[in-house]
Amino acid sequence: MAQPVQVRPISSDEGNRLLRIVRRSSGSVVTWRRAQMVLLSAQGMPVPQIAEVTFSSPDRVRDVIHNFTADGFDSLYPRYAGGRPPKFTVDQRAEIRKAALSRPADHGLPFSVWSLSKLADFLVAEGVVDDISHEGLRTLLREEGVSFPSREDLEDQHRSRLRGQEEPGAGALRDRRRTPPARRR
Known part of the structure; x- marks a missing residue:
């Protein structure tokens, strides 16, 4: 038996x-999960x-453990080959x-702003x-000098536009809130 x-x-x-890698909330999820596997193995878990704990296959866990034994901490960090x-x-x-x-409407499209995926x-x-x-x-747009707003920028613009608008009838409601109710005797 093996x-x-x-x-x-x-x-x-x-x-x-x-432990620092596992407890840290930022960083690569791949590194975090691999470190978790190695740490659990070091604690004697089969x-x-x-x-089961890391939601992966036993073969994957064995690979991570073998790689850590051979290469140490370098094996925890993913090597994405772009x-x-x-x-x-x-x-x-x-x-x-x-x-x-250009504007999307100029091309007959039903939205007012480009997103990266739509473009x-x-x-x-x-x-x-x-x-x-x-x-x-x-990257290409940045190289061409075209600034493309991020999703956060667009959400901020939307929020600021909404703050500047007032709903119909909101003035009367606001005035009613300011005046205290008449007291009854």
Whole structure:
């Protein structure tokens, strides 16, 4: 029978570092989950239980434990391999810039402001580009000098617009609240 998979013995410094990663609320969820798996293994929990607690498969838990044993903390951090960014021609860049600076209503679309996803979908539908990611579009627009408001900026604008408007009849309601009710004797 094969030995159960356990992480190599870890020092108290390594244990504290794992605890800091697990307790920290910011950072990569992938790193957090891997650190959690290693920490549970170091505490003697068997692989099937770790898989149940971390909502992953036993094979995945074994891989994480083996990788940590071989590579240490470097194995906890994901290595995302982004592909080469797409190259757009000068004409494509000009068309993208022109579309981003235009209003959606000018193209017969039923919304008033571009979002990254709507602009990307429009560019693909119009045949300007074959495919473009939201981040790729954001980067290209930044390079072209087009400022594109973030979702938070748009929400702030919306809130400030709503603050400046008053509902019909709100003045009478406000005046009624200011005057105290007549006292009865």
